[in-house]
Amino acid sequence: MTVRRPLAALAAAALLALLPNTAQAAASYPDPQPITGQQIIHDPTVIKLRDGRYVAYSTGGVIGARVSKDRKQWDDAGNAFATPPSWWYEYNDTGDPWAPDISYRAGTYWLYYAVSSWGTNHSAIGVATSPSGLPGTWTDHGKVFTSDTTDTWNAIDPGLVRADGRLWMSFGSYWTGIRMVELDPRTGKARTDAPVHHLATRPDAPYAVEGPAVVKHGRYYYLLASYDACCSGVNSTYKIRVGRSTSVTGPYTDRDGTPLLEGGGTLLLAGHGRFIGTGGETVFRDKGRDVLAYHYYDAEDAGTPKLGLNELSWGRDGWPRVL
Template identity: 60%
Template structure:
């Protein structure tokens, strides 16, 4: 997910959802028809219209080779939803039905979080986290699939792990493949913030270069930054993160921030030049009207542009976490949700 209810090291978690009970793409105007703007704020757009099974946390979406959209989210063996038009989503099972034994070392419930799905070299790759609330005894796992569909995933074990003696946390993984073929994995939540390591493109596991790069943090406790996602556009790398409190329903203060750099390993700065390691970040999406605490984001490059996929808490539905989808525009070299 990014999450549940973590509040930082030693203070209780920040994870996860508390649950309540091949077709061609349509034109972009139909795919992402925006709801009427909220009267509470004109600063941020409402999410585009989505229907069906849209109660999610930490959504990550890919467009498959046959034109369908497959979205995975936190809990339940990584819940899957499928759409033919990026508007109506149908529950389609879970990535895993047979849960890997190693999960029990990090989660008594064997409950995975925050999947990250992408397609490379003819294979679908999914990184995900296993942890318990408020702990950095955590691990990032990898699974691969020939189709990306639920039930087709083969687990490849642990890629990166942290323990209680470490100063960071191995959750909220996100794969970034650079144009030169270099693979990077960003991750992190609270503690000392967002980290990045290099991966071996042949296996998706750690590269022989084990350097841990620090990308972003906050200057004050509880150091609330998580859910990294890196996007390359033009000459810049853009780091999206979630700041502040997740997973508290209508009390959530989550918001999506961004910074940019000329190198994947940073330094990242926001529009005002504030470094992200010093708490910087330009706000892309925040609470407005009934749409509370947007975050847990991923970014999909689709035929009509970059798509910001996230969850928010619905103030008109008792704070239920729901799927949000917004297109991004890039005026002046910075992303803006629309």
């Protein structure tokens, strides 16, 4: 028995490595990498700064911030802003921001975020810039893109990506799903004549897909999105699905060829064990690797939302896998 068990485990692991991503995901999901310090977070966006540190921003506070030297120990670093910009109060009574996205280009850090209120698409995406990316150094530049109750989309959950020398922003939550607009790289705001592209949706109301992140790998653009319900602690059903396209504006299809505009989406990461409702994801580069940042609800800590980090690998067929 002491010999047969290890051999059986090795054989199972070898077989698992040969299975398609969908089969492997169905068999098991990896736990997030161990971290210490301030772990509580929701809708994280993470970047490695030019000074070698990491910063994570999130929903909560005035865009809550955490800083790390090694991606393992995370310390509370206050908020991106000391007080909410006055225009935020047009969208909720408390000036509460949601779902930030941080990026770096042209010598400047750019922080996109949403302001809205629960259950309405009277929403706006704003942008701020900083020379260092650290909390307390951001200058707000107002609205990037808005939606209202007459629109069929919801201007929250921004995600930036560059494609063929142009700058794009994916966004969306419910209200027919994920959309994309082109931005002016000089201002960081939506082009006035920019059409709104449709990337993903579900076949039935309430069209529960949101929180997009678009990643370029090889000749494909990969659209990651959170499906089903968040924000209910251990009752959350969030999960991350993915599709890909050779064009940043789509059409995106999943591994089986089903269009994401027809409810498709290959399962990348779902809740398991204590790690419930995995979603609110972004992707950042670190040491030449793609790293998935997301939140989960800790079933062993009363459903508290916490930071999940896992590296992504890319199979020979080009599809991502969570390590």
